[in-house]
Amino acid sequence: MKKLIDNVMRVVLMVSVIGLYSCQEEYEDVGGSDEEQTIAAQSDIAGLIKQTSSQDGSFDNIVDEASCFAVEFPYTVNANGVEISINSKSDLEKIENLLDASTNVNNILEIVFPITITYADYSQITVENKGELMVRARECIEGGGDDDIECIDFVYPITLFTFVIDAQQSSEIQVETDFDMYRVFSELEDNRLVSFQYPITLTKHDGTEVVIENNADLMATLEMEKNQCDEDDDNDYNDDDFSEAELDEYLMTCPLQVKQVIRDQMDNTEQYLEHLMVFREDGSVVFSTYTADVITGTWNTSISNGAVNLRLEFENFTDFTSYWQVYKLEENLIKLYKDDGNKIALERRCDI
Structure with a gap:
């Protein structure tokens, strides 16, 4: 059956190319025909495929x-x-x-x-x-922004069919990696066409798989997904990809116990080790020991320059009062940062 499908794809590609080669103007007017399964070098879909399979340089x-x-x-x-x-x-x-x-x-x-x-x-x-x-x-x-598409990936292997228009010769390519895919489309000349053996599978940044049946589906999916995630194209390596809403929910779910406090290059951790912070929905935050010394302040979150921030304000309590960048949000640990000499680490204590 696979051999039959491959042969059919070759025939479709050859027929499409013959029509393209002998009657170029008519090809442009054809709608809903098999010609739409071929991909030319300068087409929009070829550009999206190259962006999706290009080398990501932001991870390091x-x-x-x-x-x-x-x-x-x-x-x-x-x-x-x-x-x-x-x-x-x-x-x-x-x-x-x-x-x-x-x-x-x-x-x-x-x-x-x-x-x-x-x-x-x-x-x-x-x-x-x-x-x-x-x-x-x-x-x-x-030189400008990083234009690779990192929010969705091809699942390999993928079979491609190529056709040389002048020689009317077809061939089959087994693509195993992004590098292979990028090379095929970056080296695609004007006298060559490419088609996919569908269906193919792509994986979104959240792990969801998408099955693609034709070129129209592929182009629509790549266009839709290319801006659906934070590609970490800034130099903030501590950006762990969470939203302002996720931070709000995290803060209000459980008390947070102080684990580290560094202010103005001085380690003040020891005096706060038994202290808790409780964030409330009304914008208030309560700072205390397990039994006493309650201090009430205010809190709110915001986003600036792609980073999620937390503003804390207490009267006469300068070690915690500031506009902090939240640079790590783990299951049981949150870290705040401000300039080089200011850090706060809080441990989530849902058991209290």
Whole structure:
């Protein structure tokens, strides 16, 4: 059966191309026909496919501070004097956890050069030192936004059929990776057409799978999903992708116990270790020990520059009064940050 389907697809592609090659103007007027299953080099759908399969450079911004390229594994960094080998994406969490745990005013992260960086089009260059990396990072920012589509991904393998118009020759390609897909469409010339063997499957950023039956479905899905998630294309590596509404619900669900307080470069944690904060729906927040010393203030959340913020205000209680950026929201831990010398960590205590 698979062989029969493949042969039918080749015939459809060949018939479509013959019609295109011999009667170009009529092809443009055809609607709802099999020609719509072929993809030309300069078409909108070809551009969306390239964007979806291009290299994502934003996942390692904690290291290179640039979203238009990524550092190739393996490499080594030195974070606050600790050497860390980076062999996969999961190893980047080691850097973040080490820097988050540090009480240093200025965290230091150094890359061991030389390194190789890969751009969105999968081209690679060797970078010999920090100065050269910073120049390329600035060029990345100055060159405009990162236009890759990271909110949805192809599920491989995928079978493609290609047709050379001049020679009227067809062939089959088995695509296994984003790199393979990008290469097919980036090298697609004007005298060639491509078609998919449908159905194909794509995965959204939340893990939901979408089954695609034709080109129209594919184009509509890629257009709809390309702006449906935070692609982390800024250099805030601590952005853990949560909304203002999610933060509000998190704060009001359970009391929060103070775990760390660093203000103006001074560690004031010890005097607050037994204190709790209770956030209320009316905008008030109660700060106390388990039994006494109640202090009431106000709170509200907001979003600015893509970050979710928490404003705390207490009368004559400066260690907590400020406009904080919420940079980590885990199941049982929330972390606040303001400038280099101010951090607060709160543990969720739903058992109280």
